[in-house]
Amino acid sequence: MTTRVRMTPDERREQLLAHGVRLLSTHSVDELSIDMLAEEAGISRGLLYHYFGNKQDFHRAVVRKAADDLIGVTAPPATGEPLERLAASLEAYVDYVVANYEGYSSLVRGAAGGNADLRRIYEEARGALTDRIFVAAGDGDGVDPVLGVTLVDTPASRLMVRGWSAMTEDVVLAWVRDPAGVSKPDLLLMLAAALPGALSGVPAPD
Template sequence: MRRRLSPEERREELLAFGQGFFAEHPADAFTMDQIAARAGVSKGLLYNYFGGRRGFYVATVEAIAGQVSILTEPESDMAFVDALQRALERYLRWVADHGDVYRVLVQGGLGVDPQVAEIVERLRRTTVSRVTSRMRAKPTPTLALAIYGWVCFAEHACLEWLSQPGVDADAMLALLTGALAGAVGGAGLSWDEVMHA
């Protein structure tokens, strides 16, 4: 007999389903009845947790962003350059293993949904803050802008990477690290000035 799930466990289960579902189907291609049938739950249950199809989609994107945020947080107990390298390795592994889910996060599926755009933007700003707060150099507006540009580059380079099977993870890691060094240089600082903190 299946164990009765708590409301939070049930919500997490539905969000896990949502990640797989929206990775395979456009968010607006199915009705709530159809989505509920695919999930094996009542439509009322989905409405109860998410308020509708858009709410379910937005909550799913938020859950994906939460996963990415956790896995890309640099460890605080090691040199930042090493912590950043490890965070990028985890990020690239996750993108490679969850390519369709990554596309849901970065490309969206309900046109330009302001809530989804806000979730993605919040993740970008969190990443910028994490990087600049650990740098040895004082974060200037120019440096913050350069890091923001690098974050956006990394997002879209990874999207392209998913369709380029000839590029391995080591090459991608070198590309992202080199692009960050270039962004830092463009802000008038050297890699050593900012990274060895």
């Protein structure tokens, strides 16, 4: 027996966004339509337009929700060695890309291809993931060993952590398309080792 629960408009909107995000796991952003969501959620198109003004607003809201989910699921554990925390975060990222390949790769493509809305959301999400590495390293006096290297927040280290993110994104998307016999544990190990590797040539601050 199903009980219909009365939801507030905010709760209803959240529920519809969750439906949209689920659709994004198997569809690109461009494929995502109000019609598709109406069918999936079992409500009228008119009501959907009430919640999301137009297709652009709908896309933006769903992609932002998906980006927030990604930031949430990849939050590293609060405790543990830096290497373990990074590995846990990386594993969550890889699992997310595997489970949401269509939507995620279309976000990356759309952002790179010049869609200003997608670009903004994408850059914010990448910025949040990058900041986290500096925050994790900066517990205490802002200088802390991450995986055996010292990470000081300078323009040069920002540049290389950003580069490591780009590497991780490219490698994980390529691996999901074709693992070529590389196991997930090996993938995680290689990517984790590549972070101190990317930072190894960063000059010490003056």
